[in-house]
Structures are given as C-alpha cells and as structure tokens.
Amino acid sequence: MKLYWSPNSPYARKVVVVTKELRIDDRVKLIETSAMPTKENPELSALNPVTRIPTLQLNTGKVLFDSSLICEYLDEFSDGGLLPMLGPARRQVLKLELFGLDIMDRAVVCRQEILRPESYRWSGWVDAQFDRIGKILDVLDANAPALDPDLGSITVGCALEYLDFRFGDRPWRSQRARLTAWQEQFALWPSMTSTKHPH
Template identity: 40%
Template sequence: MKILFSPFSPYVRKCLVAGMELGLNDRIQLLPSNAHPVNRDREIIAVNPLGKVPTLFTDSGQSLYDSRVICEYLNDLAKGTLFPSGPQRWATLTLQSLGDGMLDAALLARYEDVARPEPYQWADWKTAQLDKVHTSLAALDVAPQNLVDRVDIGTIAVGCALWYLDLRFPDIGWRDRSPQVAAWYAAYSQRPAMRMTWSLQG
C-alpha cells in the first residue's frame, strides 16, 4: 500500500497511527505530496479529485480517501477492533466525528493565517473556529469516561487533534481549560503509535 504523505497533516497522521495500532505500518509506503488549500496539486487531483491528503493506494491500485474511509479499510484489512460493532459503534463513530471536527476547525484557523492574504484575514473567523475546539474539549472534559481505557478510531481522532493543537497552536492553553482531557492525553500520547514520527526518509 502507498499513502500520499505530508509530515504535518493531522489526517495523514491519523491514518498512520491507526495503521501502526493495527500492525500494518510496515506495509504502507509514504509518497511525497504537496497539498495546499489554494495552490492545488494537479498530481493529487489526478488520483483524488478533492486534491487532498491522505489518499491511500491499495495493493490492487484502488484510490481511497478520506481518513475515515482509509482507517476503516485498514481496520478491515487487519481484522482489527478500532471500529466496534453494535451500539458502541455509533458512540465510537461520533467520537471520531468530534475529533475530526476539532481538526477541521483548527485547520481553518491555521489557513486563515498562512493561506489567506493578510488584508483579507478575519480575526473573528479564526476565533470562532478555535471556539469549536474549546467547546468540544469542554464536552469531553465533563465526561472523561468516554476516553479512558480504550483504543479505537474515536480516541485516535481526538488524540491526533490534540497533537495538532500542540503543533500549531501551542499558546491556546487547552490543558488549563480541560484538565481531565489533559490528564487522559498525558497517558494516551505515550502509546508507541502516538509517539511515532514519520518522514519520507524513514
């Protein structure tokens, strides 16, 4: 398998963390890519009309996207348990949506600074996007039992969202606002898959 790779894409990271948890990482080759929200990469568009990463190429040559599809494919391939069945499945998928939603908002806030020309930047827009992150963390903080003692696609998504916040927004103080989530992440982030770094050389 091959995946279009960017070292700072939280969604690529989500797929690779899932792959490592499933024991599949040695089977996934990293391919360089240059995704950008404005200057769209035509090479990516040729295999994914959205022009986004991650895009996974299966061993049979099929192109899969986005991270939700890729992670479920990897779980099915490994006969894993990242996607439970029964009622717990819906809770897990909803937690994944919360983590992905936090990432979507953080990425939009990031793009406001680095992709939009300065004369057109809108501070209130960025604040509103980051407020989605804060309200999501507040909801998790009052129900930390929804995070502890589990490794599934929901906790992976939330963990990757927190990784991205630390990477791009180190000064927003999310740990002070959400101490229960911070305590969970302090332990969860020590998992080998969460500590892993990836590069095109390694």
C-alpha cells in the same frame, strides 16, 4: 499499498497511527506530498480529484480518500478491531471520532486563515471557531475517552496534538484537568510518539 500523506496533516497522522496500531505499517508505503489549496499537485489530483491527503492507493490500483473511509478499510483489511461492529459501541467510537474530526476541521481552516495576507484575515471568524472547539473540549473533559486506542480515541488524540502543534498561543488545557491527564497518557502510546508532528 501507498499512502500519500504529510507529517503536518492531522488527518494523515491519524491514518498512520491506525496502521501502526493494526500492525500493518510495514505493508503501507508512505509517500510524502503536499495538498495546499493554492498550489496544484498533478500527481495527487490524478489519483484523487478532491486533491487532499491522506490518499490511499490499494495494490489493486483502486484509490480511497478521506481519513475515516481509509481507516474503516484498513480496520476491515486487518481484522483489527479499532472500529467495533454494529451497535452502541460502534456509535460511541464514531461519535468520538466526529468530535476529533470537528476539532481538526476547524483548526485546519483557521491555520489557512492565518496564512492569508494580514489585510485579508478575519480574526473574529478564527475566534469563533476556537469558541466552538472549546465547547467540544469541555464535553471531552467531562467524558474523557478510554486510554485504549480505537478509531475515536486516536482521532481525538491527533486533534489535540495538532492544536499544540499549530496553535501553541491558544492553550486548551486550562480548566480541563481530566482531558489534559488523558492526553498526556494517550500521547505515550508508541504509535503516537513515533508519529509526532515536526517542530
């Protein structure tokens, strides 16, 4: 399998962490690429009309995209157990994953906004996104995830480290001692330490 990814992408990192937790990373070839909104990527768009990463090309030639879909496939492919079977446990993992994805979604578009020419930036919009991120972080602080990796905790862990990576000027740990302690412990998993964003 071939995974088109970028070490700067929290979504792609999530998938790479999953391959390591499932112990199938040796079966997935990483191909570093970019998917910038303002630049064409013919190779990637030929595989994936959405032209986003991560994109996974299977050995059959079929292509999957969207981190959640890819992770679901990889979990099924490996009988890994990062996503429980139907029922309350699965819904809880998916709910946690959605919290992490929402943080990523808002942070990524904020990153794109601050890269625009200064005269075109809307700082109030960025502030509003971080207000909503803060509400999710408050919920996570009150209900810290389990330390064992599953699709939900991996997504949250990657989302929090993406905030550190791109928005160090907006510290999220203040007044969130439980979530901070959780993140510090979760970040020690080998799958997380080996996939850190570049500095």
